[in-house]
Amino acid sequence: MKKVTINDIAKKLGVTPSTISRALADNKRVSLKTREMVKKVAKEMGYQPNLMAASLRKGRSDLVGMIVPRINRHFFSNVISGVEEILNPAGYSLLIMQSHEKLRSEVKAVNSLMQNRVAGIITSISSETDDFGHFQYVVDSKVPLVQFDRVSKELTGAKVVNDNYTGAYLATKKLLESGYRRVAHFGGSRLLKAYCERRRGYEDAVKDYFGKVDEGLIMEDVITREAGYLKVKEVAKEGIDAVFCAGDYSAFGVYEGLKELGISISKEFGVAGFGNEPFAEMIYPTLSSVEQQGSEMGRMVARQMIDAINGSGHNIEIVVPVKYIDRDSSGKVL
Numbered sequence: 001m002k003k004v005t006i007n008d009i010a011k012k013l014g015v016t017p018s019t020i021s022r023a024l025a026d027n028k029r030v031s032l033k034t035r036e037m038v039k040k041v042a043k044e045m046g047y048q049p050n051l052m053a054a055s056l057r058k059g060r061s062d063l064v065g066m067i068v069p070r071i072n073r074h075f076f077s078n079v080i081s082g083v084e085e086i087l088n089p090a091g092y093s094l095l096i097m098q099s100h101e102k103l104r105s106e107v108k109a110v111n112s113l114m115q116n117r118v119a120g121i122i123t124s125i126s127s128e129t130d131d132f133g134h135f136q137y138v139v140d141s142k143v144p145l146v147q148f149d150r151v152s153k154e155l156t157g158a159k160v161v162n163d164n165y166t167g168a169y170l171a172t173k174k175l176l177e178s179g180y181r182r183v184a185h186f187g188g189s190r191l192l193k194a195y196c197e198r199r200r201g202y203e204d205a206v207k208d209y210f211g212k213v214d215e216g217l218i219m220e221d222v223i224t225r226e227a228g229y230l231k232v233k234e235v236a237k238e239g240i241d242a243v244f245c246a247g248d249y250s251a252f253g254v255y256e257g258l259k260e261l262g263i264s265i266s267k268e269f270g271v272a273g274f275g276n277e278p279f280a281e282m283i284y285p286t287l288s289s290v291e292q293q294g295s296e297m298g299r300m301v302a303r304q305m306i307d308a309i310n311g312s313g314h315n316i317e318i319v320v321p322v323k324y325i326d327r328d329s330s331g332k333v334l
Contacts, residue, residue: 013041023035063092063118064087064094064095065116066097067099067106067124069100075277075294078298082299083122085295097112103129110134119309120308127223135155139157144157149194158317161194161319163321163322167292168205168246168274171201171244171290172201180332182241183244184240185218186227187221188247223245228254229257231254245274247275250273252277266329273287285328286329289324289327
């Protein structure tokens with residue numbers, strides 16, 4: 001089928017193409033009656049606007065770009081849902097890209113979004129990112145940037161983060177209260193504030209019990225399922241009797257490693273995670289974890305983005321409360 005153009009609509013209505021263009025753009029130089037008539041006829045004829053041309057005229061599009069480490073994580077999918085809940089009714093569409101935890105992919109995603117003249121960019125930084133020049137380019141270009149969960153203080157703009165410290169503190173405290181004494185921490189990259197805060201929460205909980213922290217019990221970059229599996233098999237025989245994992249996937253790997261070693265979770269070994277992934281309440285024993293309130297975070301992120309697009313954004317950090325969910329894995333049969 002031939003694509004309907006502005007010229008086709010103008011010919012049908014007997015007006016100039018410029019009048020049609022202004023009417024479709026809601027230009028008040030065209031009367032309300034004419035605008036409504038043009039939109040009605042355009043819809044009947046099946047007219048589809050050229051979004052790229054429109055973005056070139058306005059200097060930006062009605063697209064908001066979003067870069068996440070992995071779209072298949074429960075937390076990130078909930079954040080995306082919350083963002084769309086606010087952005088879509090406000091007239092914006094969301095274009096989602098994944099970094100797959102790679103700096104190179106993140107840079108490529110930023111460049112692609114900037115070339116498409118997006119109205120703004122929402123991001124959660126990859127675990128590999130140690131250079132923020134690509135995001136500084138966004139800021140320098142006056143394109144709104146809103147960070148969430150994994151953020152960099154080097155970049156201006158709104159930041160929406162979880163109360164990572166409190167969640168980690170409560171999870172570690174529960175393991176200690178259950179009688180575990182050699183509690184290890186499987187952490188994430190120290191390049192990311194979120195994981196630094198979780199480590200700090202772990203350390204303070206241990207200090208409150210013992211007055212000091214054994215640095216030998218802290219392992220960095222153990223955030224994936226495979227890493228948790230390999231690391232727990234390496235250290236379980238060294239007297240460690242529990243682990244607080246900075247992510248649920250690492251905790252899942254711990255489950256698999258302990259099963260191979262014949263060590264019983266909640267009877268001999270305690271485990272707590274972070275993220276409250278759907279599998280946390282399905283595996284046996286059920287996994288204690290920290291709920292991050294992803295949907296609420298997404299709604300907050302979207303509101304900050306809309307404010308920034310409208311010129312009323314702020315260089316602020318908003319902290320979203322978390323909730324520790326106590327399940328079987330952090331208990332202990334004494």
